[in-house]
Amino acid sequence: MEKILIDIAIILIFTKIGGLISRKFKMPEVLGALIAGVIIGPAVLKLVQHTESIKLLSDLGVILLMFLAGLETNLDELKKAGKTSFAIAVVGILLPLVLGTAAAYLFFTDFWENLFVGVILTATSVSISVETLTELGKLNTRAGVNILGAAVIDDVLGLILISVVLAMSKALESGASGAQAVTSLLFTFVKIIIFCVIAVLMIAVVPKFINKGVISGSHKRDLLTFCIALALLLAFVSEFLGIAAITGAYLCGLALSQFIHREYITKNIKAISSGFLSLIFFASVGISADIKSFNLKVLIITLVMFAIAVIGKLIGCGGAARLFKLSKSESLQIGVGMISRGEVAIITANIGMQNRIISEEIYIPTLIVVILTTIITPALLKMAFSSKHSSKLDSAN
Secondary structure (H helix, E strand, O other): HHHHHHHHHHHHHHHHHHHHHHHOOOOHHHHHHHHHHHHHOOOOOOOOOOOHHHHHHHHHHHHHHHHHHHOOOOHHHHHHEEEEEEEHHHHHHHHHHHHHHHHOOOOOOHHHHHHHHHHHHHHHOHHHHHHHHHHHOOOOHHHHHHHHHHHOOOHHHHHHHHHHHHHHHHHOOOOOHHHHHHHHHHHHHHHHHHHHHHHHHHHHHHHHHHHOOOOOOOHHHHHHHHHHHHHHHHHHHHHOOOOHHHHHHHHHHHOOOOOOOHHHHHHHHHHHHHHHHHHHHHHHHHHHHHHHOOOOHHHHHHHHHHHHHHHHHHHHHHHHHHOOOOHHHHHHHHHHHHHOOOOHHHHHHHHHHHHHOOOOOHHHHHHHHHHHHHHHHHHHHHHHOHHHHHHHHHOOO
């Protein structure tokens, strides 16, 4: 018991210091937490090991993190996103998926591992882009609105993709062939359809039902407990159906995002998540990363993944925007705004590692790609939105 207590204390202190340093340099706190995890882990100071207790708290951190993401999703904005944002999100997922899967064959032969590399590269985290756009006063421009709309759709489609790939890989991992394999796949798709029906009913019915029974301020604390329990229950249902638990947690957040007490729930979940459990998750990612195994092959994989991460979103999202008659400068701004990876890519890689779909050789490059894209996105966005650069680009043939 003493060991886990001191481990948690060390994690919280180092990740919070790392987060404060990151914020000082106008970077997301996640970045500092990741690096802090590497420093206190077996690779450097050897203060904390990745134990079962840390893993349990880390898994709870992921579930709360995705529940919070669902709560903070604006369904009205999602509905208004329109064809342009939807097309930007779809192409921005398909191109990195195809390029990432194809490029992985340069290093690995397993289909599911290679496909999962592509899945990892589909993720988008626009929190850093939103901060930069807000700072530039460009959040409400046509490019800014499309970045936000596409990012929300990207999250939803990305989670569905993760769940489908995970469920299918589990269905086929027994090595069944012929009729058994077909039956297993059909059963997997039936479970996914069942979950999608549950999702639609949750989002359509739950808000209307719970908003009728308005709970007074004195009972809000009870409400918070029930909301967390519901998120864990939906995560369990997802896992039981062979779908990623994070999808159920995100769905629960989406359903409750229309709740009249949403602000209270969000505020308290954020306090629990960002002040405790999510810090343990991000630290555990750094702790479990064996940077001593970094070699020439891992470096080459990292460079290839980084190139695809940038090109996939720049050409995919930017190209889709151009097809919908947005200007060259706006298309570039949208493409750049979707480059940044973040917690979703890390969570996806973590799921792949836990399910033994990907190896350590993919896990470490993913962390580096997340860090690099997080660092370069603000600088590229500022360049893309500079009036001199925009006018020059739009005047070009």
